[in-house]
Amino acid sequence: MYKLYLEKQEVIEIIISVLAISFALGIAFAGVGSVLNYPKEFIIFMMPLLVTVGSGFILHEMAHKLVAIYYGAKARFRMWTQGLIFMLITSAFGFLFAAPGAVYIQSAHITKKQNGIISIAGPVLNLVLMGFFFILAFTFPVIQHFTFLGHLGTKLAGFGISNGALNVWQFGVAMNLILAMFNMIPAFPLDGSKVYGWNRFIWVGAILCLLGIALLVYPPIVLSWAILLLIVLVFSKLIFG
Numbered sequence: 001m002y003k004l005y006l007e008k009q010e011v012i013e014i015i016i017s018v019l020a021i022s023f024a025l026g027i028a029f030a031g032v033g034s035v036l037n038y039p040k041e042f043i044i045f046m047m048p049l050l051v052t053v054g055s056g057f058i059l060h061e062m063a064h065k066l067v068a069i070y071y072g073a074k075a076r077f078r079m080w081t082q083g084l085i086f087m088l089i090t091s092a093f094g095f096l097f098a099a100p101g102a103v104y105i106q107s108a109h110i111t112k113k114q115n116g117i118i119s120i121a122g123p124v125l126n127l128v129l130m131g132f133f134f135i136l137a138f139t140f141p142v143i144q145h146f147t148f149l150g151h152l153g154t155k156l157a158g159f160g161i162s163n164g165a166l167n168v169w170q171f172g173v174a175m176n177l178i179l180a181m182f183n184m185i186p187a188f189p190l191d192g193s194k195v196y197g198w199n200r201f202i203w204v205g206a207i208l209c210l211l212g213i214a215l216l217v218y219p220p221i222v223l224s225w226a227i228l229l230l231i232v233l234v235f236s237k238l239i240f241g
Contacts, residue, residue, distance in 0.1 A: 006077075013079035017100040018058050020084050022049040024091035024098070025175075029161070032092050034148035045146055045166075052172030056129050056179050057098070063125040064103040064191075067118045073107035098182075102189075116198025119191040120206065126180035130213070133172035142168040158218025174217055181210050181225050187232045 006014075026042060026049055027035070035042050061077055068075035083099035090097045105118065136142075143165055150164035160170030184206055186196035196203040214221040 010077050013101060014058055014061075014077055017077075017079050017084065018050065018054040020088065020100050021057050021098055022046055022054045024087045024096055025049055025053055027088075027091040028094055028096045029152075029156075030146070030148045031094070038146075038148050041146055041148065044144070045148075048142075048144065048166065048168040048171065052133065052168065053175045053179075056126055056172070056176040057100075059125050059129065060122040060179060060183070061101075061103045063121040064105075064118055067121040068103070068105045068107075068110075071107070071110060071114045071118065073105050073110055073118075075103050075105045077101060077103050098179075112198050116195050116202070119194035119198075120202070122191055123180040123183050123206065123210075126176040126183075127209075130173050130176045130180075133169040133176065137167065137169035137173065140169075144168060158220070174221075177210065177213055177217055178221065181214065181221070182228065184210065185225075185229050185232050187229075187235075190232070 023046065026045055030042060030045060034045075065075040065077065079101040080099060083101070087096060087098055087100055110118070145165050147164065149161055149166065152161055152164075154162045156162075159174045160167035160172075183190055184192040184195065184203070186192040186203065192203060195206065211222055211225070214225070
């Protein structure tokens with residue numbers, strides 16, 4: 001039997017990372033001024049972010065860990081302090097480069113195929129969460145209103161944000177889609193680089209599936225992903241060769 005064991009320090013780093021990514025995302029959407037002008041409202045805004053994005057991030061990482069353990073590897077989540085700080089800084093400018101931490105895997109016997117399966121497990125988990133939130137959006141809709149989201153109008157209606165109202169589960173669908181699409185970029189050290197290195201046909205199939213969903217949820221995500229793809233590929237080449 002394979003057990004998902006978490007060390008005490010690992011749990012602490014996971015909690016910090018989840019709180020940080022939720023806070024940074026809140027800043028990116030609401031703006032720095034919202035924390036100062038509407039502190040109580042912003043704290044409430046953090047709750048749906050923790051449920052939808054926080055769960056998407058950490059369950060993505062735990063999927064990697066569980067599959068890695070299944071293949072006999074040692075796996076541990078490690079917080080990346082520099083990435084966490086950079087994430088918080090970028091959020092102040094209205095966008096987010098989310099890299100607060102990742103699962104690090106140690107094994108001398110993991111094959112390219114196993115590494116690819118370990119890597120694609122995270123995005124697949126995000127797809128499962130998307131389906132879960134999609135069902136909730138129709139069976140148990142949750143709408144919350146926030147003053148500081150009013151200025152966005154209907155520009156982010158695909159994210160579930162319209163005239164200050166937040167459709168929590170629709171937001172969860174969109175954010176888990178973005179998490180999956182970002183991680184499937186074929187640039188080291190992202191998941192997509194290992195999946196692409198293992199099987200290009202599976203990578204292409206996964207990307208076509210994600211892009212198809214993106215066209216249904218919020219078409220501008222496709223263009224944003226293409227631009228991000230070019231940027232990340234360039235930086236990956238410069239940093240990692």
